[in-house]
Amino acid sequence: MTERDAFLQDIENELRQIRAASLWKNERVIASAQGARVRVRGGGDSDGDGGGDSDGDGEREVLNLCANNYLGLAADAELIRAAAAALEDHGLGMASVRFICGTSDLHRALEEALAEFLGGEDAVLYPSCFDANGGLFEPLLSEQDAVISDALNHASIIDGIRLCKARRFRYANRDLDALESCLREARDGGARRIIVATDGVFSMDGTFAPLAEMRVLADRFGAWLMVDDCHATGFVGARGAGTPSLAGVRVELLTGTLGKALGGAAGGYVVAASPVADLLRQRSRPYLFSNALPPAVVAAALAAVSRVAAADDLRRRLDDNAALWRDLLSRAGFSLLEGGHPIVPVMLMDAGKATALAAALWERGVYVTAFSFPVVPRGEARIRTQLSAALDRDDLIFAAEQFRDAAGSLGIFS
Ligand SMILES: Cc1ncc(COP(=O)(O)O)c(C=O)c1O
Known part of the structure; x- marks a missing residue:
């Protein structure tokens, strides 16, 4: 093997190690503007049963709880x-x-x-x-x-x-x-x-x-x-x-x-x-x-x-959403990091559980991301949810129901 080929092979080995350590970041492809709901291409629907709204063109709509679109202005x-x-x-x-x-x-x-x-x-x-x-x-x-x-x-x-x-x-x-x-x-x-x-x-x-x-x-x-x-x-x-x-x-x-x-x-x-x-x-x-x-x-x-x-209206809505979301998830039995910020981390403590819950929520039309070591300390795996003024009360009630049902079906609380 030439030194030139060895260079590429080393890179391929490094990529294998990233995958083997479960640290691979998949990028979902969004085919709409950023907002409370986004249309995601391909859908990434691993069990093939759909979930969310599908338009038959390989795109599906999901509720987005992981953008930094705090005031909902990304498509204003x-x-x-x-x-x-x-x-x-x-x-x-x-x-x-x-x-x-x-x-x-x-x-x-x-x-x-x-x-x-x-x-x-x-x-x-x-x-x-x-x-x-x-x-x-x-x-x-x-x-x-x-x-x-x-x-x-x-x-x-x-x-x-x-x-x-x-x-x-x-x-x-x-x-x-x-x-x-x-x-x-x-x-x-x-x-x-x-x-x-x-x-x-x-x-x-x-x-x-x-x-x-x-x-x-x-x-x-x-x-x-x-x-x-x-x-x-x-x-x-x-x-x-x-x-x-x-x-x-x-x-x-x-x-x-x-x-x-x-x-x-x-x-x-x-x-x-x-x-x-x-x-x-x-x-x-x-x-x-x-x-x-x-x-x-x-x-x-x-x-x-x-x-x-001058956006006190949007800030109030964001604060109300964060408070409602914290209340809904706490009442459903999830453990949250305390605070009043619209970043609401749902603590699972176990990387496998966090990843499985995020995948199950995806199937149910809720887009969230799991974070585990080394992004957060070992043993503190979580799903980081982020609120937006673009979300409404019904969105959050729906998402909280999905969290509760998905966690129940995965035996997260047992
Ligand atoms: C705390 C903090 N600082 C800096 C950045 C980088 O900002 P930008 O996306 O404008 O490069 C980010 C973005 O993720 C961030 O969260």
Whole structure:
């Protein structure tokens, strides 16, 4: 075998190992807009008995309880109209990075609107929040500095920290004593600048970072606070301004996504003081060296920001849905992680049970995803359900009945 062939064979072996460890991620193919119900191609109907509505073309409709479409804006008519108008006026895209000839009036308008909405001086758009987090730390921190990160932070924060030269500290999830020890060690070690980095909401658990207490600690040690609010912006806090607003604190660095509650298309941003935003524009590599966001996406996000700031109706509906869903599932005997966030993890504790339940629910027309080790700690397998303002009361009653019946037929509670 040539070295060239051996390369490919190694990859095939690695794929076999992923499958053997039950870690293979299957992608279902959705042939409709994102919403409370989606039409899924092929159906993935393993026992062949249908379930859900089938139109005979190999597509079926399922109730979707696993999207980040928190406010139900992914197929909102007003946002789509804004995107369509920008497509007409501004074309498909800028064919340029921002600093060459990729900055349109829409990009600047969205940056200003995000800064205003989220209480910062300026905002910097990125192709994704993964890129925003990936490009944030390296321009701000050097060998003389320190970065302190929650152990459950999103992969993009972890990768962004890896790309900077600062001394790294990690503290147990939401553990304020451990954070304080890290801060003390960083200061005693002579760190010049310190950033404490956290998710505002931890996406596997739906739990909130203790931002008020973290602010006090950060101030005591002269540190900056960085919050990734992907699972909060638009629906947590007054006017949907996110976890800092809920906790009543200011943060120096706020990152977020346009790919969840703010319409669900794509894009990310950093909100910060003007000098920080200016430095990111000069030095942050994913900003400097990647194509500008398409104008249609930017225009839709701009419409989303103004819709969301006034969307108490949608936030109320989302909160009511989350409360009803928690109540229905608890009464059906499921064990949930406590909290008030629309991420509602249904704890099965066993990877086999979680996978079997998700498959049985799929057969019954309910689309959910099972998570097990290494995505969540060993022995804490779960189905992560996510609520949306697009769902209604009947949807949730139907889904809860399916959860109860599927679990009963699988003997999950026995
Ligand atoms: C906490 C968190 N941060 C960052 C990201 C990345 O966001 P984007 O999809 O905009 O790259 C995600 C998306 O899954 C996320 O959940």
